[in-house]
Amino acid sequence: xDYKRLDNHDIEMLKGFTAPxxxxxxxxxxxxxxxxxxxxxxxxxxxxxxxxxxxxxSNILKYSNEQRIPVTAWGAGSSLEGNPLSVCxxxxxxxTMMNRVLDVREEDFQAxxxxxxxxxxLNKRLRHKGLFFAPDPGADATIGGMIANxxxxxxxxxxxxxxxxxLKLSIVLANxxxxxxxxxxxxxxxxxxxxxxxxxxxxxxxxxTCATLRLRGLPAEFSAAxxxxxxxxxAGKAVFEIIRSGxxxxxxxxxDRGCISLINRNTGMNLMERPTLFIEYHGPxxxxxxxxxxxTRELCASSNxxxxxxxxxxxxxxxxxxxxHRLGEMIVQNHTDCLFLSADTAVPISAYPEIIAMARExxxxxxxxxxxxxxxxxxxxxxxxxxxxxxxxDWRVINEINNRVVSKAISLGGTxxxxxxxxxxKRAFMAEEHGNSLIWMKKIKELFDxxxxxxxxxxxx
Amino acid sequence: xxxxxxxxxxxxxIAPGSLLTGPADLEEYATDSTKMRFMPDAVAxxxxxxxxxxxxxxxxxxxxxxxxxxxxxxxxGGALPxxxxxxxxxxxxxxxxHIDTENLIARVEPFVITETFQNEVxxxxxxxxxxxxxxxxxxxxxxxxxxxxxxRGLKYGxxxxxxxxxxxxxxxxxxxxxxxxxxxxxxGYDxxxxxxxxxxxxxxxTSITLKLLPRPEAKKTMIVFFRxxxxxxxxxxxxxxxxxxxxxxxxxDRMSIECVRxxxxxxxxxxxxxxxxxxxxxxxxxxxxDAEQVRKICMSSGATEFxxxxxxxxxxxxxxxxxxxxxxxxxxxxxxxxxxxVVPRNRIPDLIRFLEELSKKYCLxxxxxxxxxxxxxxxxxxxxxxxxxxxxxxxxxxxxxxxxxxxxxxxxGEHGIGIxxxxxxxxxxxxxxxxxxxxxxxVFDxxxxxxxxxxxx
Numbered sequence: 001x002d003y004k005r006l007d008n009h010d011i012e013m014l015k016g017f018t019a020p021x022x023x024x025x026x027x028x029x030x031x032x033x034x035x036x037x038x039x040x041x042x043x044x045x046x047x048x049x050x051x052x053x054x055x056x057x058s059n060i061l062k063y064s065n066e067q068r069i070p071v072t073a074w075g076a077g078s079s080l081e082g083n084p085l086s087v088c089x090x091x092x093x094x095x096t097m098m099n100r101v102l103d104v105r106e107e108d109f110q111a112x113x114x115x116x117x118x119x120x121x122l123n124k125r126l127r128h129k130g131l132f133f134a135p136d137p138g139a140d141a142t143i144g145g146m147i148a149n150x151x152x153x154x155x156x157x158x159x160x161x162x163x164x165x166x167l168k169l170s171i172v173l174a175n176x177x178x179x180x181x182x183x184x185x186x187x188x189x190x191x192x193x194x195x196x197x198x199x200x201x202x203x204x205x206x207x208x209t210c211a212t213l214r215l216r217g218l219p220a221e222f223s224a225a226x227x228x229x230x231x232x233x234x235a236g237k238a239v240f241e242i243i244r245s246g247x248x249x250x251x252x253x254x255x256d257r258g259c260i261s262l263i264n265r266n267t268g269m270n271l272m273e274r275p276t277l278f279i280e281y282h283g284p285x286x287x288x289x290x291x292x293x294x295x296t297r298e299l300c301a302s303s304n305x306x307x308x309x310x311x312x313x314x315x316x317x318x319x320x321x322x323x324x325h326r327l328g329e330m331i332v333q334n335h336t337d338c339l340f341l342s343a344d345t346a347v348p349i350s351a352y353p354e355i356i357a358m359a360r361e362x363x364x365x366x367x368x369x370x371x372x373x374x375x376x377x378x379x380x381x382x383x384x385x386x387x388x389x390x391x392x393x394d395w396r397v398i399n400e401i402n403n404r405v406v407s408k409a410i411s412l413g414g415t416x417x418x419x420x421x422x423x424x425x426k427r428a429f430m431a432e433e434h435g436n437s438l439i440w441m442k443k444i445k446e447l448f449d450x451x452x453x454x455x456x457x458x459x460x461x
Numbered sequence: 462x463x464x465x466x467x468x469x470x471x472x473x474x475i476a477p478g479s480l481l482t483g484p485a486d487l488e489e490y491a492t493d494s495t496k497m498r499f500m501p502d503a504v505a506x507x508x509x510x511x512x513x514x515x516x517x518x519x520x521x522x523x524x525x526x527x528x529x530x531x532x533x534x535x536x537x538g539g540a541l542p543x544x545x546x547x548x549x550x551x552x553x554x555x556x557x558x559h560i561d562t563e564n565l566i567a568r569v570e571p572f573v574i575t576e577t578f579q580n581e582v583x584x585x586x587x588x589x590x591x592x593x594x595x596x597x598x599x600x601x602x603x604x605x606x607x608x609x610x611x612x613r614g615l616k617y618g619x620x621x622x623x624x625x626x627x628x629x630x631x632x633x634x635x636x637x638x639x640x641x642x643x644x645x646x647x648x649g650y651d652x653x654x655x656x657x658x659x660x661x662x663x664x665x666x667t668s669i670t671l672k673l674l675p676r677p678e679a680k681k682t683m684i685v686f687f688r689x690x691x692x693x694x695x696x697x698x699x700x701x702x703x704x705x706x707x708x709x710x711x712x713x714d715r716m717s718i719e720c721v722r723x724x725x726x727x728x729x730x731x732x733x734x735x736x737x738x739x740x741x742x743x744x745x746x747x748x749x750x751d752a753e754q755v756r757k758i759c760m761s762s763g764a765t766e767f768x769x770x771x772x773x774x775x776x777x778x779x780x781x782x783x784x785x786x787x788x789x790x791x792x793x794x795x796x797x798x799x800x801x802x803v804v805p806r807n808r809i810p811d812l813i814r815f816l817e818e819l820s821k822k823y824c825l826x827x828x829x830x831x832x833x834x835x836x837x838x839x840x841x842x843x844x845x846x847x848x849x850x851x852x853x854x855x856x857x858x859x860x861x862x863x864x865x866x867x868x869x870x871x872x873x874g875e876h877g878i879g880i881x882x883x884x885x886x887x888x889x890x891x892x893x894x895x896x897x898x899x900x901x902x903x904v905f906d907x908x909x910x911x912x913x914x915x916x917x918x
Binding site: 105107108110149150152156157161163164173177178179180181183184185186187188189190191192193194196197199200201205217220240243244245246283284285287288291346347348349350378379380413414415416417418419420421422426429430433434435436437438440441443444445447448459 | 561563564565566607608609610614615618619621622631635637638639641642643644645646647648649650651652654655657658659663674675676677698702704744746747750751803804805806807835836837869870871872873874875876877878882886889890891893894895897898900901902904905916
């Protein structure tokens with residue numbers, strides 16, 4: 001595609017659609033919008049805009065579409081695959097000023113929000129109403145970014161990914177048209193399912209300007225456990241047994257020894273430095289959760305667990321899970337001279353021990369630094385590689401291992417990306433994973449965005 | 462019409478004896494649960510995806526419609542050959558290919574009967590929750606095409622929530638696989654969800670990968686009687702607010718109860734205006750607690766009587782009666798218009814009050830029953846089939862759907878748009894949204910050979 005560089009006329013027009021103080025071509029602003037939390041190199045947009053409402057977004061898109069100016073939507077910049085980087089220049093539309101919670105309908109377990117709302121802020125506001133929005137990708141992710149990437153987190157094993165928690169969307173299409181899709185009703189079989197098409201499309205089909213979210217009641221009781229294992233494989237086996245048993249954990253996270261050691265160092269906790277599972281249950285009563293914990297203890301014991309600590313209080317549980325959420329950051333801080341690559345494969349749960357063993361072996365053989373931590377409960381493996389910035393050997397080995405792990409996952413019936421999205425880094429695996437259905441994804445892209453202005457350079461090579 | 466030369470070619474594509482063209486043979490394929498009737502030109506029974514692909518290539522060359530058909534139990538006319546053409550009866554795709562008890566995944570062909578599949582997985586200690594009332598007749602493929610719901614939607618969601626991946630034949634004759642066999646995956650666009658609920662207008666499904674759950678250990682079934690209909694409706698919200706999520710929470714009004722009274726052996730208190738049927742499931746302990754919680758909430762909300770089903774037989778009797786409601790409506794009047802509206806759960810009292818107003822205003826009986834926990838009511842407008850009553854019936858529908866939309870709801874929760882609701886699409890969707898859907902249809906089916914005349918007017 002040929003895109004237009006912004007000229008003075010474009011700048012005046014775009015400024016007019018927003019306001020002089022909500023439009024910037026300043027270098028520092030552009031730099032702030034040139035990088036997410038991935039290894040991908042900085043890509044500077046030509047300008048950044050902060051719209052306040054849907055009609056401003058519509059005007060911006062309509063004009064950009066006519067002028068062939070690339071438009072990339074921006075939430076918090078916390079993505080891990082370069083998803084919101086301006087690969088082809090153009091403008092970044094930053095949604096941080098569209099951050100209002102428009103309505104909370106407690107009775108319906110629903111909230112209407114703008115895309116710039118940070119999910120953690122939303123949950124703070126909902127807490128006293130006894131409700132929460134379940135997906136928890138960590139960082140300061142915005143609802144808009146979570147929808148774009150169909151984010152998930154530690155609670156997905158019980159509550160589903162973002163997709164399972166969206167009821168209704170307002171979307172601005174590439175040509176500026178506004179459509180609303182979905183319903184406040186709990187289900188619908190009316191028309192084609194555009195919500196699921198837009199969710200996870202990484203800002204390449206349309207831009208979300210309002211979302212009706214499905215909320216959940218805060219569970220009456222929580223309980224967490226920390227379980228240590230002699231090997232990653234034995235922990236992986238315990239994960240498989242727990243899922244198979246139908247115990248329905250609300251989180252089931254696997255961390256390897258390196259991760260635990262980092263957490264100990266950063267938080268002053270004193271966890272056994274062994275492969276470890278963080279497990280959480282939500283339930284209606286203490287007696288119920290106690291029963292579930294007992295079964296879990298037995299299952300872990302039969303997978304050779306070394307230590308099983310349950311009944312930990314709310315504070316300690318919060319500390320555990322906040323350290324799990326901050327793990328990515330801790331790894332980055334621990335290797336200041338490095339760049340990082342996050343493998344994000346997911347496999348059927350029975351293949352989970354196999355993919356873990358394979359990944360660990362590859363890492364050891366290759367002699368590179370990598371951390372294994374994952375949303376084990378849904379078969380999602382994160383392998384975070386640290387490679388020295390200008391060391392070609394490091395990166396050659398890392399890329400080779402990454403390719404082999406992803407191919408293995410796909411051959412086991414899995415996927416290249418369980419939750420981070422395709423972005424820039426996983427485009428190369430799309431043909432292998434999707435075969436000829438990739439062509440139909442491209443056709444949908446062409447239908448929605450014939451000029452290719454929406455987040456170009458993503459998903460498709 | 463299918464040209465004669467095309468018929469001759471069809472015979473070459475599929476196995477001998479797999480094509481029906483005699484009018485008497487076609488009769489069965491001309492109708493479904495809507496009781497409407499449209500004759501096809503022929504019926505084919507393909508055995509492989511490749512045969513279907515060849516049939517599509519022929520249809521694109523000769524321009525005749527292809528209408529896929531499962532159990533023929535659809536309620537919106539999705540399987541009806543409204544423009545004639547070739548019905549693709551999927552009967553031979555009837556195998557359960559694989560039940561993976563380790564990964565809690567199954568792969569089935571589309572013509573597997575829903576109930577057969579439910580029983581099969583339950584015998585292995587697993588659970589496939591979607592449970593349309595037509596489970597003994599409907600097929601998994603049909604359920605996927607309509608995104609069917611059912612009695613357990615409140616806790617467990619609808620068919621679409623259990624579809625992980627599909628193999629489909631596209632109208633252009635290409636065979637593609639969509640989706641994953643993992644519990645999550647975000648690589649690229651979600652073609653699976655696009656095809657689920659597309660009512661056989663985007664692709665013909667030849668294999669389905671489904672997610673299964675471990676089978677709940679226990680369940681308890683309750684029947685609760687109310688003298689005031691709105692009290693029953695309010696109780697629904699009170700139960701959910703009490704942090705109990707029953708697997709099933711069904712509502713029946715007085716006329717619906719009358720329809721199936723002969724199937725219920727236990728006494729129904731006098732002056733009963735509404736019943737809630739409630740089932741909780743889970744571990745023994747949770748079920749006992751939940752049932753007690755439900756009882757307390759019902760009684761404090763104003764129920765007249767609460768009954769815990771005493772035996773397995775009684776449970777069966779209750780659900781059997783519930784499943785019969787829809788068909789039994791025709792015992793009251795010769796005609797009915799069935800609507801399938803959904804509103805946010807706490808608006809059900811508003812909706813029920815509105816139905817009473819409509820019934821009075823248009824002098825037509827309008828019984829309602831359904832999945833109250835989902836906010837999904839099956840509203841039936843009963844008619845004597847006179848032109849005047851039919852006209853009044855149509856007016857009721859329009860007013861009803863408008864109110865449902867105003868309450869933030871949808872015009873169909875689980876039956877699909879098909880032909881019966883196509884003229885109301887513009888009440889729910891704006892012109893640009895409808896245009897976009899039509900364009901998607903155009904991408905997949907440029908010559909409009911697959912199930913034409915559905916969803917869009």
